[in-house]
Amino acid sequence: MNIIKNAFGKRTEYFKPTQENSHLSLADSILRMMEEMGASGREIIVVCIGTDRATGDALGPLVGDFLLSQNTDYHVAGTLKSPVHALNIKETIDEIYTHFFNPFVIAVDASLGLPKDVGFVTLTNSHLYPGKGVNKKLPAIGDISITGIVNQSGHPGASLLQNTRLYNVKIMADFIGEALLYANDYLSSPL
Numbered sequence: 001m002n003i004i005k006n007a008f009g010k011r012t013e014y015f016k017p018t019q020e021n022s023h024l025s026l027a028d029s030i031l032r033m034m035e036e037m038g039a040s041g042r043e044i045i046v047v048c049i050g051t052d053r054a055t056g057d058a059l060g061p062l063v064g065d066f067l068l069s070q071n072t073d074y075h076v077a078g079t080l081k082s083p084v085h086a087l088n089i090k091e092t093i094d095e096i097y098t099h100f101f102n103p104f105v106i107a108v109d110a111s112l113g114l115p116k117d118v119g120f121v122t123l124t125n126s127h128l129y130p131g132k133g134v135n136k137k138l139p140a141i142g143d144i145s146i147t148g149i150v151n152q153s154g155h156p157g158a159s160l161l162q163n164t165r166l167y168n169v170k171i172m173a174d175f176i177g178e179a180l181l182y183a184n185d186y187l188s189s190p191l
Contacts, residue, residue: 009125010124010125010126011124011125012122012123012124013029013122013123013124014117014120014121014122015029015121015122015123015175016119016120016121017119017120017121017172017175018119018171022175023175023178023179023182024179024182026121026123026146026175026176026179027178027180027182027183027186029123030106030123030144030146030179030180030183031183031186031187033123033144034104034144034183034187037104037125037143037144038104039104039143042102042103042104043075043100043101043103043104044073044074044075044103044104044105044106044187045074045075045076045077045096045100045103045104045105045106046063046064046067046074046075046076046077046105046108046180047060047077047078047084047092047096047105047106047107047108047141047142048060048061048062048063048064048067048076048077048078048079048084048108048109049078049084049085049089049107049108049109049130049141050078050083050084050085050109050110051083051085052080052083054164055163055164055165055166055169056110056112056150056151056163056164056169057110057150058080058110058166058169058173059108059110059148059150059169059172059173059176060078060083060084060109060110061078061079061080061083062080062169062170062173062177063078063108063173063176063177063180064076064077064078064079064080064108065079065080065081066173066174066176066177066181067177067180067181070177070181070184072180072181072184072188073184073187074106074180074184075100075103077092077096078092078108086130086131086138089130089138089139089141090138090139093139093141104143105141105142105143105144106142106143106144106145106146106180107127107128107130107141107142107144107145107146108145108146108147108176109130109145109146109147109148110147110148110150110169111128111132111147111148111149111150112149112150112151112152112153112154113149113153114152114153115152117149118149118150118151118152119149119168119172120148120149121146121147121148121149121172121175121176122145122146122147122148122149123144123145123146124144124145124146124147125144126142126144126145127140127141127142127143127145128140128141128142128145128147146176148169148172148173148175148176150164150168150169150172151163151164
């Protein structure tokens, strides 16, 4: 795991899904960030952003489907059947803050990055800006954010997302789902 900090207190941690038990390290970091950011007692919403219309962008909905197939306490928005994407993200954010008082939001999305970082999953103690890699201006979302770096950044971003191998995206989605499941089990267990 690599950690990058900036002057504004934003911390991003990198995890390699192919490393043995790395999902446990991600889960521990999720729990630590949630504690640091006062998530205790708040409803946890996992917003899984993306669409299956571009292979690389299916990461979020695959995580959403994974979580819904498990018995978790999370509220999940964004699945393959009902994706959260550029056309409905503002409406989804409005619905969350209308139906839940002071929720703790974990945003999950695919991202583009440097060639050396492709295949890594990141966890950041800050919101994310969906669509940034493809030059879309969408509202920020999340108290913390998890991204899977599915391909390298470059022009045109949308074409890079469409030419990403689904196998690699599925590996990252399962990894993120397992980490969130492990974190949920810890949060749900009596002390």
